[in-house]
Amino acid sequence: MAERVLGGRYTVQDRIGTGGMAIVYRGLDEVLGRTVAIKTMLPQYAADPSFAARFKQEAQAAAALQSPYIVSVYDWGKDGDTYYIVMEYLRGTDLKSGIRKHGALDSKKVAQIGSQIAQALSVAHRHDIIHRDIKPQNIMVQPDGNIKVMDFGIARAKNSHLTTDNSVLGTAHYVSPEQTQGKELGPTTDIYSLGIVMYEAATGRVPFDGDDAISVALKQVNEQPVPPTAVNPAVDSALESIILKCMQKDPKDRFQTADELYHVLRDYLAGRLAAVNNATEVLPANPVVPAIAPIAASSTQSLPRIDTAEHIKPQTATQKAQQEADAAMKKHKRRVALFSILGVIALIAAIVGVYALVNPSNQKREVPNYLSMTEADALKAIDESEFFKKGSVKEQYSSTVEKGVVMDQDPDSGRMVAKGTKINLVISKGKEPAATVKVPNLTGMSPSQADKALSKVGLVGQAGDSVYDENVSVGLVAKQSPAGGSEAKAGDTITYQLSKGKESVDVPSVVGQDADSATSTLKDAGFEVNVSYGDSETVQKGYVYDQSPTGSADKGTTVTIYVSNGPKTVSVPNVVGSTADDAKGALEAEGFKYNLTYQYSSSVAQGTVVSQSATSAKSGATITLVISNGPDPATSGANTNTDSTTTKPTGGQ
Numbered sequence: 001m002a003e004r005v006l007g008g009r010y011t012v013q014d015r016i017g018t019g020g021m022a023i024v025y026r027g028l029d030e031v032l033g034r035t036v037a038i039k040t041m042l043p044q045y046a047a048d049p050s051f052a053a054r055f056k057q058e059a060q061a062a063a064a065l066q067s068p069y070i071v072s073v074y075d076w077g078k079d080g081d082t083y084y085i086v087m088e089y090l091r092g093t094d095l096k097s098g099i100r101k102h103g104a105l106d107s108k109k110v111a112q113i114g115s116q117i118a119q120a121l122s123v124a125h126r127h128d129i130i131h132r133d134i135k136p137q138n139i140m141v142q143p144d145g146n147i148k149v150m151d152f153g154i155a156r157a158k159n160s161h162l163t164t165d166n167s168v169l170g171t172a173h174y175v176s177p178e179q180t181q182g183k184e185l186g187p188t189t190d191i192y193s194l195g196i197v198m199y200e201a202a203t204g205r206v207p208f209d210g211d212d213a214i215s216v217a218l219k220q221v222n223e224q225p226v227p228p229t230a231v232n233p234a235v236d237s238a239l240e241s242i243i244l245k246c247m248q249k250d251p252k253d254r255f256q257t258a259d260e261l262y263h264v265l266r267d268y269l270a271g272r273l274a275a276v277n278n279a280t281e282v283l284p285a286n287p288v289v290p291a292i293a294p295i296a297a298s299s300t301q302s303l304p305r306i307d308t309a310e311h312i313k314p315q316t317a318t319q320k321a322q323q324e325a326d327a328a329m330k331k332h333k334r335r336v337a338l339f340s341i342l343g344v345i346a347l348i349a350a351i352v353g354v355y356a357l358v359n360p361s362n363q364k365r366e367v368p369n370y371l372s373m374t375e376a377d378a379l380k381a382i383d384e385s386e387f388f389k390k391g392s393v394k395e396q397y398s399s400t401v402e403k404g405v406v407m408d409q410d411p412d413s414g415r416m417v418a419k420g421t422k423i424n425l426v427i428s429k430g431k432e433p434a435a436t437v438k439v440p441n442l443t444g445m446s447p448s449q450a451d452k453a454l455s456k457v458g459l460v461g462q463a464g465d466s467v468y469d470e471n472v473s474v475g476l477v478a479k480q481s482p483a484g485g486s487e488a489k490a491g492d493t494i495t496y497q498l499s500k501g502k503e504s505v506d507v508p509s510v511v512g513q514d515a516d517s518a519t520s521t522l523k524d525a526g527f528e529v530n531v532s533y534g535d536s537e538t539v540q541k542g543y544v545y546d547q548s549p550t551g552s553a554d555k556g557t558t559v560t561i562y563v564s565n566g567p568k569t570v571s572v573p574n575v576v577g578s579t580a581d582d583a584k585g586a587l588e589a590e591g592f593k594y595n596l597t598y599q600y601s602s603s604v605a606q607g608t609v610v611s612q613s614a615t616s617a618k619s620g621a622t623i624t625l626v627i628s629n630g631p632d633p634a635t636s637g638a639n640t641n642t643d644s645t646t647t648k649p650t651g652g653q
Contacts, residue, residue, distance in 0.1 A: 006079040018412040041083040059085045069120035093372045096136035104204035107236035114198045115265040120149040121258035125187045134193035135174040172213035173206045180217040188251040195246025203231040369413035391422030395429045403430030434489035441484025442477040458490035468503035502554035515563045526555040536564035593622040606630030
């Protein structure tokens with residue numbers, strides 16, 4: 001069945017449970033992508049129209065029930081010869097397994113569980129649906145502590161006729177007296193069963209037990225349960241009274257509705273419970289024990305109707321006499337029949353007794369549910385039973401069952417088997433290790449290309465935050481983790497980051513900084529630097545007077561800084577040897593100013609420029625000219641060439 005697709009939509013995966021009529025698998029809804037539980041009818045029942053009809057009825061009935069405490073039914077159908085129901089997938093363990101593992105529960109916890117079951121039943125009863133198989137195996141306890149009522153497989157509406165008139169479905173330890181007798185069932189039937197569930201949860205054991213379903217059914221009709229406090233003194237007396245009222249033999253003496261029971265349990269939990277009447281009423285002594293036919297053993301059995309004595313009605317003397325005569329005749333006939341039946345029973349008993357002595361292994365017992373137990377606990381339970389034997393223990397991977405926990409057993413729980421039967425267990429190895437694959441290099445791929453490449457090798461792609469990358473076009477994969485070429489496990493997620501191109505950032509302003517400082521500032525910001533020199537009338541030599549670009553630019557861009565050489569200089573006309581007037585005119589024509597000084601010169605004619613202060617200068621600068629005064633009179637006639645200088649006011653200013 002594993003990996004089969006039902007209805008073209010539901011993929012069947014590993015088996016998670018087995019019931020009286022069906023096997024339950026974990027599955028996947030391929031359309032919605034959610035995990036579901038898929039119940040499939042056992043092949044031996046699928047060919048039976050009555051069972052197929054009951055299976056269909058279960059789906060229709062359960063689908064109509066909406067409650068946080070009822071398992072949701074999503075779909076049902078038939079695929080080939082396979083009938084299936086698609087339900088909510090639950091995580092947790094059934095209440096029966098929980099009680100077996102942990103023993104009796106705290107009274108408050110019992111009341112909480114009971115109140116939630118009562119709320120679920122209240123919803124069902126409002127739809128005229130009686131569950132008829134309330135038992136711990138059908139109560140799933142979820143990880144958060146809340147419960148879900150499961151398996152409406154034998155539930156029916158009041159007007160349904162899918163069961164025969166002489167039998168009623170149910171599990172012997174939890175059926176009501178009227179259920180064993182084949183009487184009309186009502187909401188109080190489920191309340192009785194819920195009372196037994198709470199009894200077992202509070203004490204750790206069922207109130208009525210026996211060697212077979214027949215003896216248990218008789219006790220349901222004729223015997224009063226041992227008070228829970230006598231089994232477990234820790235049980236709260238108020239809770240005990242509620243449980244015993246649920247378990248009254250006469251349906252009229254029980255809580256009449258699930259809603260009524262819910263409110264009583266709610267009041268108990270709130271500490272405001274009023275007295276519960278008729279909770280400990282006893283049956284008459286020496287009750288009539290009806291005869292019961294043998295029952296085929298299974299977890300959910302078909303119990304023949306148990307007929308009880310008719311109620312005594314008021315009658316006249318004539319009627320009484322007539323009735324006595326009729327009764328005598330009936331008594332004679334019953335006696336003849338009884339002796340015949342007793343003879344057969346005695347013969348069978350003798351044969352069975354002798355065979356049992358010769359072959360004790362013929363004794364049969366119901367196989368416990370070992371699912372969800374640890375391997376050690378399950379093997380210990382098999383040993384301590386002194387009835388079953390250890391069979392094979394195999395291991396199998398499971399994505400849903402914790403490592404070291406029983407995930408399957410053979411024979412299935414609920415089967416009646418002989419003493420010495422070997423119990424074969426399948427233990428979960430946990431999730432199967434994923435295969436190791438090589439991570440593809442996604443650089444330069446589009447997102448769809450990256451996802452396709454990853455999916456091809458069993459990996460999952462996930463886009464992370466985009467990054468700046470000048471070497472990869474915008475929108476393509478620039479980086480990934482883990483890196484391409486590395487190893488990963490199938491199913492792992494590979495995160496890839498798409499390129500945003502070059503990163504654009506603000507360019508720092510460095511105008512006014514010296515060349516070295518400006519260069520460092522720009523490089524620290526992620527830019528390259530180019531230095532250009534130029535004249536500046538306003539900025540000191542060696543300092544930046546301009547830059548390009550400004551504003552924002554991609555990281556790595558080259559920024560040019562312009563460093564000052566100082567003010568711009570021009571050539572000064574050479575006026576040496578010119579007359580003073582000519583020199584002044586030449587300087588003024590080029591925009592220079594001048595300052596005149598005079599000195600005696602025996603070699604330069606008077607009024608002629610002897611020298612000038614500069615041959616190049618800033619435009620508009622003042623140029624000093626030395627003008628000859630001719631020979632020094634003091635030395636006139638002497639053979640000397642001594643010059644002396646006299647400064648006169650500047651001209652051209």
